[in-house]
Amino acid sequence: MSRDLTIFVCQACAYESPRWVGRCPNCAEWNSLVEEVRAQASTSKRERRKQTRVKPIPITEVETSAGVRMATAIPELDRVLGGGIVPGSVVLVGGDPGIGKSTLMMQMAASLTQQTVLYITGEESLSQVRLRADRLMPKPHDRVLLLAETDVEVVEQILEQAAADLIIVDSMQTMHHPDLESAPGTVSQVREVTSHFMRHAKAKGVSVFLVGHVTKEGIIAGPRVVEHMVDAVLQFEGERHYAYRILRATKNRFGSTNEIGIFEMHDGGLREVANPSAVFLAERRADASGSAVVAAMEGTRPLLVEVQALVAPTSYGVPQRTATGFDGRRLQMLLAVLEKRAGMHLGQYDVFVNVAGGVRIDEPAADLGMAMAIASSLRDVPVRADAAVIGEVGLGGEIRTIHHIEKRIAEVQKLGFKQLILPRNNAQQIRTGQKIILTEVETIEEAMRALLQPNGGAK
Numbered sequence: 001m002s003r004d005l006t007i008f009v010c011q012a013c014a015y016e017s018p019r020w021v022g023r024c025p026n027c028a029e030w031n032s033l034v035e036e037v038r039a040q041a042s043t044s045k046r047e048r049r050k051q052t053r054v055k056p057i058p059i060t061e062v063e064t065s066a067g068v069r070m071a072t073a074i075p076e077l078d079r080v081l082g083g084g085i086v087p088g089s090v091v092l093v094g095g096d097p098g099i100g101k102s103t104l105m106m107q108m109a110a111s112l113t114q115q116t117v118l119y120i121t122g123e124e125s126l127s128q129v130r131l132r133a134d135r136l137m138p139k140p141h142d143r144v145l146l147l148a149e150t151d152v153e154v155v156e157q158i159l160e161q162a163a164a165d166l167i168i169v170d171s172m173q174t175m176h177h178p179d180l181e182s183a184p185g186t187v188s189q190v191r192e193v194t195s196h197f198m199r200h201a202k203a204k205g206v207s208v209f210l211v212g213h214v215t216k217e218g219i220i221a222g223p224r225v226v227e228h229m230v231d232a233v234l235q236f237e238g239e240r241h242y243a244y245r246i247l248r249a250t251k252n253r254f255g256s257t258n259e260i261g262i263f264e265m266h267d268g269g270l271r272e273v274a275n276p277s278a279v280f281l282a283e284r285r286a287d288a289s290g291s292a293v294v295a296a297m298e299g300t301r302p303l304l305v306e307v308q309a310l311v312a313p314t315s316y317g318v319p320q321r322t323a324t325g326f327d328g329r330r331l332q333m334l335l336a337v338l339e340k341r342a343g344m345h346l347g348q349y350d351v352f353v354n355v356a357g358g359v360r361i362d363e364p365a366a367d368l369g370m371a372m373a374i375a376s377s378l379r380d381v382p383v384r385a386d387a388a389v390i391g392e393v394g395l396g397g398e399i400r401t402i403h404h405i406e407k408r409i410a411e412v413q414k415l416g417f418k419q420l421i422l423p424r425n426n427a428q429q430i431r432t433g434q435k436i437i438l439t440e441v442e443t444i445e446e447a448m449r450a451l452l453q454p455n456g457g458a459k
């Protein structure tokens, strides 16, 4: 009853078509359909039904393995994982090529001194991996086993003999299952390889880290189709030209997805950044116009970042608006609010905004800081050097309440700022006894009066 079926699968979105088309009808990607052969299941439904041996059991009788997480000795990684590696979990680690995924995986392997780690490399030769590992801190120990193999069935046989506590697959796009005719990295191969390692992980209680490359659009093509299968998806991000790398959980069955880990790339591999706020503010020129400090939150952690704006007269017909690390539509909105509610005429100006250090901030609490940076640049008056800003800007020019106010204040205080501009409603929730001046504002104009004084920078 076995019959092979040829289908065409979009490598960007996994859409399936019975015939080839030049453009995917689902995601509109050009030339993304690849022929794949799918072997039909030979067991009939009835046969399968007979094989079923499992039966429902009360939830209270289910055994758990809670509390036995493996700590990796890399606190930033543990935090993102939700407190260490859960045995039997499958984690997908995605990121651009060259961002440092292999480095992070090797450092994790090296830090697990009590466990046997199997590092399966499909991209680099054994000696290349060894060369890189020799430069890293900490250096790997002899319980880190290397294997250069891309056939999952061979890997399976090896795992029967050499039991490992943790398996790292670098990368999943180079692995293949011999029964499938499609090339490694195609949607069906990636699916098959993932389910292979999933079965192994769940049966043996071994944790598996699958490394996957993302495309330039920022989505994990190929690996994206397995996001729903795995237990956690970690995204390793950063601007290639900056040393900072941010590890973010976009899915986590065993913890929060809000946490991030911040690393810096050195000669000796990735190093944790202990005080990220200080690092991100280190190069700030406080006397220049167009710069403001925002007390942002990354997960449960406050982070002070510098937002910058440059407003310059347009030399072409249509004014440009360019945002790096900040949402472009949010920028348009802020410009419209500044125009309408604060009487700033920006129609003849190009506006460029940037978040320093290659950081990306998505929360509305950064609105007011960005608006102040824009106003500061337009008027060419610096923002008060010792003040930080938080607040969401509404369409009416009103400053709206934000969350986690206490943590943000604590961070602002810790970094030696003397003043915080915050929404009025937030100011009223705060207990007295703060060491810094809290300036409450209700409208964008009030904030400008508080921050952009003619002697703003001098103090």
Ligand code: TYD
Pocket: 095, 096, 097, 098, 099, 100, 101, 102, 103, 104, 132, 135, 136, 265, 266, 267, 268, 269, 270
């Ligand atoms: P790598 O981990 O190979 O990236 P990926 O697996 O995500 O493709 O990291 C590659 C980059 O990191 C490369 O540009 C060199 C840099 N790097 C350092 O700067 N220092 C180091 O100690 C290591 C190992 C890599």
Ligand code: MG
Pocket: 101, 102, 103, 123, 170
């Ligand atoms: Mg790599």
